[in-house]
Amino acid sequence: MKWWLIMNKPIQVTNSSMPNFEDFTDEIKDLWESGWLTNSGKKHQKLELELCKYLDISNISLFANGHLALEYVLTAFNLSGEVITTPFTFASTTHAIVRNGLTPVFCDINPVDFTIDTDQIEKLITDKTTAIVPVHVYGNVCNIKEIERIANIYNLKVIYDAAHAFGVKINDQSIANFGDASMFSFHATKVFNSIEGGAVAFKEPNLSPILKSYKNFGITGPESIDYIGGNGKMNEFQAAMGLCNLRNIDEEINKRKIVFERYIENLEGTKGIKLLQPQKAIKRNYSYFPIVLDGYWNSRNKLHEHLKINNVFARKYFYPLTNRLSCYEGRFNKGKTPIAEHIAEKVLTLPLYADLALEDVDQICKIIKS
Numbered sequence: 001m002k003w004w005l006i007m008n009k010p011i012q013v014t015n016s017s018m019p020n021f022e023d024f025t026d027e028i029k030d031l032w033e034s035g036w037l038t039n040s041g042k043k044h045q046k047l048e049l050e051l052c053k054y055l056d057i058s059n060i061s062l063f064a065n066g067h068l069a070l071e072y073v074l075t076a077f078n079l080s081g082e083v084i085t086t087p088f089t090f091a092s093t094t095h096a097i098v099r100n101g102l103t104p105v106f107c108d109i110n111p112v113d114f115t116i117d118t119d120q121i122e123k124l125i126t127d128k129t130t131a132i133v134p135v136h137v138y139g140n141v142c143n144i145k146e147i148e149r150i151a152n153i154y155n156l157k158v159i160y161d162a163a164h165a166f167g168v169k170i171n172d173q174s175i176a177n178f179g180d181a182s183m184f185s186f187h188a189t190k191v192f193n194s195i196e197g198g199a200v201a202f203k204e205p206n207l208s209p210i211l212k213s214y215k216n217f218g219i220t221g222p223e224s225i226d227y228i229g230g231n232g233k234m235n236e237f238q239a240a241m242g243l244c245n246l247r248n249i250d251e252e253i254n255k256r257k258i259v260f261e262r263y264i265e266n267l268e269g270t271k272g273i274k275l276l277q278p279q280k281a282i283k284r285n286y287s288y289f290p291i292v293l294d295g296y297w298n299s300r301n302k303l304h305e306h307l308k309i310n311n312v313f314a315r316k317y318f319y320p321l322t323n324r325l326s327c328y329e330g331r332f333n334k335g336k337t338p339i340a341e342h343i344a345e346k347v348l349t350l351p352l353y354a355d356l357a358l359e360d361v362d363q364i365c366k367i368i369k370s
């Protein structure tokens, strides 16, 4: 260990974006006058409108967090049987499927952008399959066209886990416009945050009252409860934070881009380190900076440790795979997902956030290359 490489302050994998303190206090001031703190108040309504504009969509439903958004939209589609998904994701994706009483069927990822390998989907379809839940992992866009083609043939619903993909566009079209629905996460660690929070963007306007009801105990009228719902509502303080952060989102993504490009400048061509390649016709959101250590002189775990000693906290996103989680031990056919297996062993996600100093990026890269 070389002492001069040690960072003097810890650098976490991410750091939440905050609005100006005064912007937030201005935004929440009228809550003291109205006393309306949750249940689709003014801030909530405004955030829905603003998000429809920003994401270029007609239908959105806000939730307390991204996980509940996914869980409830799966419920709202009234699915049964099997759902095809990938294990190279956060536990939330698989949990949302299983907590709906559905069986996850694990499809492998492709080695280029780590999204679902669309060549492998059809052979996993059975007469029990009702939906596909693909993940736009790291903000990489899935093969949308091919997924749509398959879903049409077999009459399957497509619900994207777009937790990483806020603000991403393909051929100038918002990522929120594909499939039957897309879930976004507004967790503190994501590109856009409302402290905790999430949303579902969806195609069929009929789904709107159903989602609204499910996230509010299934209530459909003053004396009627038509669904076995729960509580997934976003409150006014979350919505206020969302409104403030949304005003700065383009600047936020631009700052991330600068950090992201600095990493590339430093690491491109380094032996044994594979970088994420940009996809064609995609406007990225620079949400994560994963590197794949293939042929690197040291193991991923050793590098992870070495960075930690130097006060840099990278993350093994995504390890372990969700089909390897102990809570699913012996429950499902885990499926063979060798590419996902390989990437999960080799990937490391480096610190990336809007206010990460470029000198710190240089320093982190020096540690990796030393």
Ligand SMILES: *Cc1c(COP(=O)(O)O)cnc(C)c1O
Pocket: 065, 066, 067, 068, 089, 090, 092, 093, 135, 161, 163, 164, 184, 185, 186, 187, 196, 197, 198
């Ligand atoms: C963050 C995340 C979620 C869950 O979102 P929360 O807002 O934290 O509940 C789901 N899927 C993926 C891929 C995520 O990264």
